[in-house]
Amino acid sequence: MRHIISILLENESGALSRVAGLFSARGYNIESLTVAATEDPSLSRMTLVTRGSEDVIEQITKQLNKLVDVVKLLDLTEGPHIEREMMLIKLKATSTARDELKRLVDIFRGHIIDVTSSTYTVELTGTGEKLDAFIQAVDSDDILETVRSGVSGIARGEKSLHV
Amino acid sequence: MELTGAEILVRCLKDEGVEYVFGYPGGAVLHVYDALYQQEDVKHILVRHEQGATHAADGYARSTGKPGVVLVTSGPGATNAITGIATAHMDSIPMVVITGQVHTWAIGSDAFQEVDSVGITRPCVKHNFLVKDVKDLAITIKKAFYLATTGRPGPVVVDVPKDVTAQRTEYSYPKEVSIRSYNPVLKGHPGQIRKAVDLMLTAKKPMLYTGGGVILSGAQNSLTEMTRMLGFPITQTLMGLGAFPATDPQSLGMLGMHGTYEANMAMHHCDVLVAIGARFDDRVVGVVKYFCPEAQIIHVDIDPSSISKSVKVHVPIVGDVDHVVKEMIRLIREDKRKPDPVAPMQQLAQWWDQINEWRSVNCLKYDRASALIKPQYVLETLYRLTEGDAYVTSDVGQHQMWAAQFYKFDKPLRWINSGGLGTMGFGLPAAMGVQLAHPDATVACVTGEASIQMCIQELSTCRQYGLPIKIINLNNRYMGMVRQWQEFFYEGRYAMSYMDALPDFVKLAESYGHVGMSIDKPADVEPALREALKLKDRLVFMDFITDQTENVYPMIAQGKGHHEMHLSPERELA
Numbered sequence: 001m002r003h004i005i006s007i008l009l010e011n012e013s014g015a016l017s018r019v020a021g022l023f024s025a026r027g028y029n030i031e032s033l034t035v036a037a038t039e040d041p042s043l044s045r046m047t048l049v050t051r052g053s054e055d056v057i058e059q060i061t062k063q064l065n066k067l068v069d070v071v072k073l074l075d076l077t078e079g080p081h082i083e084r085e086m087m088l089i090k091l092k093a094t095s096t097a098r099d100e101l102k103r104l105v106d107i108f109r110g111h112i113i114d115v116t117s118s119t120y121t122v123e124l125t126g127t128g129e130k131l132d133a134f135i136q137a138v139d140s141d142d143i144l145e146t147v148r149s150g151v152s153g154i155a156r157g158e159k160s161l162h163v
Numbered sequence: 164m165e166l167t168g169a170e171i172l173v174r175c176l177k178d179e180g181v182e183y184v185f186g187y188p189g190g191a192v193l194h195v196y197d198a199l200y201q202q203e204d205v206k207h208i209l210v211r212h213e214q215g216a217t218h219a220a221d222g223y224a225r226s227t228g229k230p231g232v233v234l235v236t237s238g239p240g241a242t243n244a245i246t247g248i249a250t251a252h253m254d255s256i257p258m259v260v261i262t263g264q265v266h267t268w269a270i271g272s273d274a275f276q277e278v279d280s281v282g283i284t285r286p287c288v289k290h291n292f293l294v295k296d297v298k299d300l301a302i303t304i305k306k307a308f309y310l311a312t313t314g315r316p317g318p319v320v321v322d323v324p325k326d327v328t329a330q331r332t333e334y335s336y337p338k339e340v341s342i343r344s345y346n347p348v349l350k351g352h353p354g355q356i357r358k359a360v361d362l363m364l365t366a367k368k369p370m371l372y373t374g375g376g377v378i379l380s381g382a383q384n385s386l387t388e389m390t391r392m393l394g395f396p397i398t399q400t401l402m403g404l405g406a407f408p409a410t411d412p413q414s415l416g417m418l419g420m421h422g423t424y425e426a427n428m429a430m431h432h433c434d435v436l437v438a439i440g441a442r443f444d445d446r447v448v449g450v451v452k453y454f455c456p457e458a459q460i461i462h463v464d465i466d467p468s469s470i471s472k473s474v475k476v477h478v479p480i481v482g483d484v485d486h487v488v489k490e491m492i493r494l495i496r497e498d499k500r501k502p503d504p505v506a507p508m509q510q511l512a513q514w515w516d517q518i519n520e521w522r523s524v525n526c527l528k529y530d531r532a533s534a535l536i537k538p539q540y541v542l543e544t545l546y547r548l549t550e551g552d553a554y555v556t557s558d559v560g561q562h563q564m565w566a567a568q569f570y571k572f573d574k575p576l577r578w579i580n581s582g583g584l585g586t587m588g589f590g591l592p593a594a595m596g597v598q599l600a601h602p603d604a605t606v607a608c609v610t611g612e613a614s615i616q617m618c619i620q621e622l623s624t625c626r627q628y629g630l631p632i633k634i635i636n637l638n639n640r641y642m643g644m645v646r647q648w649q650e651f652f653y654e655g656r657y658a659m660s661y662m663d664a665l666p667d668f669v670k671l672a673e674s675y676g677h678v679g680m681s682i683d684k685p686a687d688v689e690p691a692l693r694e695a696l697k698l699k700d701r702l703v704f705m706d707f708i709t710d711q712t713e714n715v716y717p718m719i720a721q722g723k724g725h726h727e728m729h730l731s732p733e734r735e736l737a
Contacts, residue, residue: 010344014281014293025286055471062468068290068310071344163343 002031003057004076004083004153006161007046007064011037015044015069022067028052028060032085032150043071043163047152071163080156086123086149087131088113092142093120101138108134119144168297168328169194172261175304177204178336181232183223183599184208185216189236190276191263194328208599208628211620213240215592217247218618221256222593225579226554227600228381230257230311237263238276241322242283246586248318249287253583254402255379257316259307260284264324267295280322289317297330305337314347315466316379347465351482356490359437359461359478363491364500366435368457368514369395372418372447375402375582376440376464378575382485383407386439389492394507396518398426400441402582405572410551413508415518419447420719421564424526427717427725429518430455438462438476440484442469444583453724463487526717526730527568535710536685538562538637542569544689545607545635548696553605554579554597558590558614561643562635564715566609588617591634595621598630605633605696612638612706613662622675625702633695634704636668639711647714672704683708 009015016035023030031049038045050060057075064070076083093101098120105112105122108130114121124134128151135146155161166174172195176184185208188196199207210216213235220231231251235244241262251258262284265274281293290310292303300323307319363369371393377386383406390397390407397407398418407414416423418430430436436458441447443462448454454474462469462476463484470479480487495501502508508515529539542565545553555570556579557563563580572578579597581589594608615636625632637643645660669679678701682691688707695703716731 014285017282018285021285055475059468059472066466066468068342068345 001054001057002049002051002077004081004151005048005050005061005064005073006076006153007048007073008038008071008161008163009044009046009067010069010071011042011044012069016046018067018069019046019048019064022063023050026059026063028056034150034152040163047150049151072161074155074161076153076155079159081153082156083127083151083153084125085128085131085151086125087134088121088123088147089135089143090119090121090145091138092118092144094118097142104134104137108137110134164333165331166334167194167198168300168323168330169198171297171300171332171334172304172323172328173198173202173205174334175301175336176232177202179304179308181205184232184234185210185219185223185596186234187213187216187236187240189240189263191237191265191325192234192240192328194325195234195261195263195323207234208595209624210592211623212618213243214246214588215595215618215621215624217244217258217260218250218586218589218592219596219599220258221247221251221589222556222579222596223600224251224256224258224596225593226576226597228576230259230308231596233258233260235260235262236276237265237280238278240276241278241280245284245287246588248284248320250581250584250586250589251318252287252289254375254581255316256318257311258318259304259311260318260320262320262322264293264322266326267324268326270324280320284320287318288320291320291322293322294327295324297327297332300327301334301336302340305340306342309340309342310345314345348481349483349486351463351480351487351490353490355478355480356487357494359480360491360494360498362435362459362461362478363393363437364495364498367511368432368434369393369437369511370429370433370435370458371395371397371437371439372400372430372441373397373403373406373439374400374441376442376484377403377406380440380465380484382440382488383575385485385488385492389488389495392492392495392502392504392507394502394509394511395437396429396515398422398430400444400447400582401567401580403441404567404578405575408573409571410573415522417567418725419444420449421568421715421717423568424524424717424728424730425518425521427719427728428521431725432517433458436460439488440464443472443474445473448474449719450722450724524730529713529731533685533710536683536688536707538565538639538707538709538713539569540685541635541637541688541692541707541709542566542609544692545609546570548689548692549605549607553577553607554594554601556580556590556594556597556606556608558610558617559585559587560611560614560645561647561713561715562609562611562614562637565637587614590614591618591632592621592624594632595624595628595630598632599628607633607635609635609637611643612636612640612665612668613642619671622672622677622702622704626676629700630702631698631700632702634702636704636706637709638665638668638706639709639713640665641711643713644715650714651720668704668706672702677702677704679704679706681706681708
């Protein structure tokens with residue numbers, strides 16, 4: 001099962017490597033990982049996507065909680081939640097294909113954020129599945145570069161992860 | 164008054180009540196050594212290799228319950244200390260290791276004797292710190308001791324760059340410290356404890372399985388009280404020996420791969436298993452699917468990640484062992500189903516009959532008529548002559564298992580061995596820490612000719628500080644446990660397990676200024692031990708030339724269940 005684990009951790013050098021090191025040392029997989037400081041500069045918020053049986057996920061959350069730098073964590077997939085990922089994708093856009101590409105970007109509610117005579121750079125936000133669908137929809141020969149942020153997530157409703 | 168970082172470091176240790184620091188100087192810690200030199204409160208023990216420093220601090224910690232303290236230099240000083248740090252980490256031993264580091268401006272430049280100590284120790288510490296500003300030094304040392312000694316204990320590394328030890332600032336040692344992300348649970352959940360007590364009081368075939376957590380929690384008295392009150396059989400792990408008296412009739416000895424027949428059979432057949440401060444290690448459990456197939460399992464542990472890690476449990480209780488066991492005692496006392504206070508074993512008479520039948524197998528029997536010295540006999544004699552009251556350290560291998568089987572520990576903090584990591588070379592330096600902590604006690608280091616050579620240089624440290632350790636070298640000219648596995652599982656192909664070109668251990672001991680003895684006849688074992696134990700102020704190296712082919716029994720082969728033990732051929736002869 002795929003799980004999205006949200007972690008508040010001390011914004012200190014080395015904290016990220018403690019988390020990453022834990023996963024490699026214990027053989028857990030990381031599908032994606034995003035991290036940045038929060039409004040409180042002493043804290044970082046990390047969103048980690050992993051896969052495993054219920055037993056493995058239970059160990060992952062326990063082992064993460066055991067790290068001294070981990071202040072709090074929440075398995076978002078245990079309740080209703082929102083997940084988003086952002087993608088920047090650079091596409092070949094020559095004269096004949098430009099209009100068609102523009103329409104496709106509109107359908108996916110993306111934005112063209114940079115243009116040259118032969119390329120479009122598109123910004124697209126959504127679930128991972130939506131980004132995958134967009135990649136499927138364009139001709140693979142036209143993709144020059146893709147950059148994905150990894151998943152960020154937040155619980156729905158009034159539930160929040162804070163100190 | 165402003166102090167230098169080096170002076171602050173030493174003052175912190177003094178204010179923390181540190182008696183001994185085990186270490187080895189080098190460039191990055193010279194300021195600290197200079198500060199140590201100018202005071203007398205904190206005593207420094209100079210080892211001969213940094214691995215020895217960590218094991219000695221570890222031995223000190225295991226035999227006192229107080230944190231061990233280590234001071235080493237940067238680079239190779241830190242890397243040499245790793246084995247000892249990992250050893251302490253696996254067995255949850257409180258330790259604070261201060262490593263020197265190159266100047267802050269040189270970090271990351273591949274400077275002389277630079278290594279990323281925080282990075283390299285990260286997987287084998289409870290936590291670690293790099294101090295970049297002298298103003299953070301005192302609070303960091305306070306945090307290090309706090310983390311090392313609370314919750315599930317463990318080693319904490321503090322990496323201190325050389326320029327930080329030269330900078331000056333005002334010193335005050337914080338009285339208290341709190342870390343927002345670190346709040347170990349002490350009290351167990353009352354509902355869960357009630358559920359556990361319910362199960363315990365309705366069990367027909369109960370079993371207590373206890374580990375090192377009991378000793379770390381200082382819960383030996385409450386555990387003993389509860390065990391006697393319940394009349395349950397109890398087995399202890401390699402790390403737990405001594406928390407409940409081994410000579411008590413309720414004790415079934417050690418369990419696991421080389422545990423007793425009665426302990427392992429009782430594990431296999433019990434209906435309620437009460438695991439306390441034990442972590443279901445693979446050497447105890449064997450194959451998960453064959454483990455305690457009929458039992459409802461209760462597990463008390465301070466570390467939530469130990470619970471249901473390998474074996475699924477039915478009643479998990481997160482909390483400090485002593486707190487939880489005391490609460491269990493209170494509930495049992497109030498319960499009308501509580502066992503008869505005069506004869507608590509009575510209502511489990513059928514279960515005890517079964518256990519006594521398993522006991523009558525006499526699984527630790529060995530050939531007493533042999534013309535060769537049997538290692539078991541040496542340990543039995545050591546136990547008898549020291550009246551079970553010695554501190555016993557061991558290295559790793561056959562001798563370690565025999566010591567665990569044949570030395571009956573009635574008290575905690577007496578049995579000092581590397582259980583989790585299985586570190587050869589641990590025994591002698593650990594004995595140094597134990598002897599320093601208990602100067603008048605008998606400290607025996609049970610070892611083999613392979614293990615002892617891994618930290619043999621510490622004989623020099625023992626000489627310098629006059630540590631009268633008694634080294635029991637069970638010399639079978641083999642890496643015994645490796646040889647045993649090769650005999651059983653590799654058709655006797657003894658690849659590299661033969662110890663060739665051994666030194667003359669008697670002369671070796673003498674060259675370090677110690678007493679050496681060589682013993683090769685069974686009849687000489689007792690007189691030699693008596694003589695050695697009489698030499699109260701000398702280290703005695705006893706080289707016992709033992710039977711080369713002796714194996715450790717019982718044994719559960721890998722992939723087998725607790726009920727499928729191999730017993731010794733001797734027992735079959737009986």
